[in-house]
Amino acid sequence: MCGIFCAVSCPTPVWPSPEIQQLLEKRGPDSSDRRIFTVTRDTRETRDQPQLDTRITFVSTVLSLRGQATVQQPYQVSTSSSTLCWNGEAWAVKGVAPEGNDTAAVFRLLDDAEAAQTPLEGTRRLDQTSQRAASIARQIAQIAGPYAFVFHDAAHGLLFYGRDFLGRRSLLTKLTEQGDILIASVTDAPVIDGWSEVEADGLYCVDLLQVLDRAGDGGRETPYSRHPVTKVSYHSAEDARHAPLAAVDLPAASSSIACVPKLAILFSGGLDCSVLARLAHDLIPLPEGIDLLNVAFENPRIHKHVAEGANSQATYELCPDRATGRTSYAELQRICPGREWRFVAINIPYTETMEHRQKVITLMHPHNTEMDLSISYALYFAARGAGSLSPLPSVLEPYTTSARVLLSGLGADELFGGYQRHATAYGRKGFSGLLDELDLDISRLGKRNLGRDDRVISNWGREARFPYLDEQLLTWALDAPVTDKCGFGEPAFDCSGGPGDGSEMIEPGKKVLRCLAWKLGMREAAKEKKRAIQFGARTAKMETGKTKGTQLLS
Template sequence: MCGIGLIISGVPIDSSSLLPESGSDCQPLASPAPESKRGHEPILRADNLKECLLRRGPDHLGIQKVFLGATTTKSVAELHFLGATLQLRGISPVHQPLVDTTGNILVYNGEIFGGIDVGIDNNDTERLMHELENCCSCDCHGHKISCHCFEEGHISVPELLSTIKGPWALVYWQARSKTIWFGRDAFGRRSLLVHWPTLDDARFLLSSVSPISSAKMDSGSASTSDNFELNEGFEVADGTNALECLKELPCGIYSIRLDVSEVNWCESQDFIGEVRKHEWTDPQLKKLINWERTFIEPKSDEFHLNCEDLIEQDMLHSTFSNGKHSKVGVLEDQRKPLPNIPDSFINGAIRHSSLPAQKVLLALRESVMRRTDFNPVFQATFNENREEKLVPVALLFSGGLDSMILAALLDQCLDTRYEIDLLNVSFDGQLAPDRISARAGLRELQRITPRRWRLVEIDADLSTLTSETKHVMSLIFPAKTYMDLNIGIALWLAAGGDGWVDDRIFNHQQNDHQRLKYKSEAKILLVGSGADEQCAGYSRHKTKYRSGGWRALGEEMKLDMQRIWKRNLGRDDRCISDNGKEARFPFLDEDVIETLLEIPLWEIADLDQPPGKGDKKILREVARLLGLEEAANLPKRAIQFGSRIARESNRKNFGSNRAANQASAGSVVIHKPHS
């Protein structure tokens, strides 16, 4: 799935109960819009949303309309559902929006890796639709004392959605109760933006993408890059930019009841749809959301305590995932050996490492396995095209610690007949730090495995990316700082996969070679997001630790995880998905998060050590378990610095790096695109 949308018009929507959580600077509309405003062209149009979704190259884009309170001459309210499908799971083609026989409608953007049983031949959306059909449709919203449905064996929609493991965003129309359900997973791994109704645009809008404001659009197609820009010149009545009312939807489950059947619309406009937010019901998920760690601050006798006293001994040979007991090297569902488990893991290195590192390695491997377990459709396609080199998975690759771990695990989880694209972007040719480390990382991977890797070198010149920069600005919105833009451009270019392959590196040859033009067609892109937040990888973590100790460090990491949806993931998902790719985040798997929380904080990081040693200590031990000795010692380097886009952006927009540093360029809000 690569995008969803919903537009509700004709019914006033009251979101005031969510403020200030909604994060909107705009005045929410809790009453019908004045007549003078209703005749204006909407600020955000359905056509814009459709065009943006089509850019992603979906296999199918569908629209479903629902009319409420309809008569022979008019309808009270209109609901427009949009679903753009990039099908990666299931045998039969699935077109969204899905509509069942009772009129329920679902648009779903996500994957189900646990909680709901999805067979290898099944499609996530179809399975979820089937489960939603059996959910309670009364107005108790999960309060079992007053719920007759519970007595009949039904569960509420929030209860069902709370069980899902994996990234998701959805909109669901429950026809029987006349209720819109919508939301995104607890960590915000899939983008979902919301436009809260205002006096200038009384409609309610949900979207995976940031639609272009219609105020400055030509009457023709919106497909040209120059149309994708922030529209600073159009302001709403209170002086706020028209798109300022478009916000990241806070993680959670929401509902709006729209039963207008008993309203006399000829005489009254008293009906208002109230937005309600619902609690997550799964206790384990709540623990992850609240970032509850048992061991934070070591006592003098605990710091050197052997972790065998804190972590079960059987973690050496087994781990738990989705409630199933699975042995080392065994695929959870099929009980077949993983393709490329090195003997050193079981017989050698594992005996010389800590139990926490072993536990994290096992959780990460199963996370990567879930995200690269292909259904028979893809395998059949491979068999029919043996002459072609199919590359199902690509990896955002800097050659740093996180991406090297993912590459080594991907090698273990993916059949050896598939090649792997390593996508590396540079704004300074072969001199960028990430390009240097990527080439060194490739050599280290080639030493530990015979896998055929393809390092895709994506070279960029910021001065020539005028229309592309404007386009990425629309993708990252509502994020709008230079740091967001720099990261967004780097991610967008990397996900596009349009670069060069060095034939010498690819074929292990030392003499004649040439750089060949190449574009990665892999639809799945693994990304290392979440590693720094959970393992103390940022410099601010050391600052907090030095000023406030272990407790302050724990609180800072908790803050990072609880705001990652707003600061990172929505923006990144939009930039990657724009290329028709699906971002998957192994470090943000629920079982990985739980595993890291079970480990004492002093085993996660030792920030008394210098950079490259104590930061992300646990992941450095994981890297050594995988045989990645060089990668285990690499310091943290963010993509905007490693690719050198930050340097080029500073020179372009501030004149020099020095001037940019004086202006704290990373946090400066962009007011106008530079030509």
């Protein structure tokens, strides 16, 4: 996990504000560095006019998770003038898992692409740019894994940036009134400040040599970049389908700290996260513990009857996600007895929620609805990982997770029909309506969820990973018949193989996951009903009065 900032400006260099710099360092606490590059373009009509210089500034911070040593960014090598700012995990490049740190492997991939083609003499600049962008796009499409990046092809005066095709890593962009282009992982913006998510729909290219006159466009004084920005569509490569599964590729630990957890799970006790926990047990050596991060909030709208000084612990233990969390925790202990499971009870008083309100709003920007805030609260405090080791409700031992990798169950509902709207779509239009709704959910993951979640979670120097959005699993899920994934339209059934007696019935949504949980011994989790995070943790409608999730923040 890394923090990225890049600015293209004329003629004065632009650096991140102190607030953005601090947020970048929170994402990447292991190293921080900056670079500047000057592009000179002679646009003079007469000799007495000044040349126009473009400054490109790069700032990168690094959370080092792979390899034996931290690789400094912005990344450069002595044999090339190019620069890479990389925020991601390349599980595979051209179908092969890179050894050690992946930043160098990605740089070689992109640098080889830009070196492989030399424009023919006399080729138009626009054609040259198009050829180069297509070449870089083909290379990027051969990376399997979550990422956002900025790559400066100095030899050809081009700047490329983008996100993976699902948008699993955050990247924002802004065009200033001066015509400067800003690109960043995070922003210090208020609710309305011109920042927008970089769409996860292609590779974006800035031609640094083709300077535009802001007085153009028919003389209208609309602020736009001095440099043209174009987009080249790309898709995940076929090779990505054969990439090695990495839900749990973790930083190596020395034998002296082998029992220190390197992995934590955002754990509501629901179906999705419980399956992840059970699968992680099969993949991680037994001496190592796994932390289960379970968050519960004091909500004055719900808990107004709890008097000051009353049994405050009950406030949190009555939260729905706390109850299901403890049930699934007990189930994991029973079927995986050799593992040290650490149930981390994270209790957040209302006053503490309000203290962090503006910080959370800043991190989730440009998302700005009440629902965004309620979801972000839960992820923000859960990812902090500071609570109590709580094997029993009456036992509290202060504890903060040491894990830098957090597993999230996000994506399971979108893939396997877990939302109520999927049942509604099926009820209205049958499988045709259900398929349309599932397609819509997958197509908008990057815009609705993932960038926001990445910014909120990564503020604590931890990296979120989404196993249900692994390229191999995603490919299988998209190719599988919808009746293999969910049970809408089928008679009520249990996972034992027969119609059952009614005592073990499961919901039709996410049937495939429910059957997997049952097979793995997680029978209580298999029967657990879907519940949105903001209701399970009780972050929804923290204020009294009538508000809707779609209401914009004031």
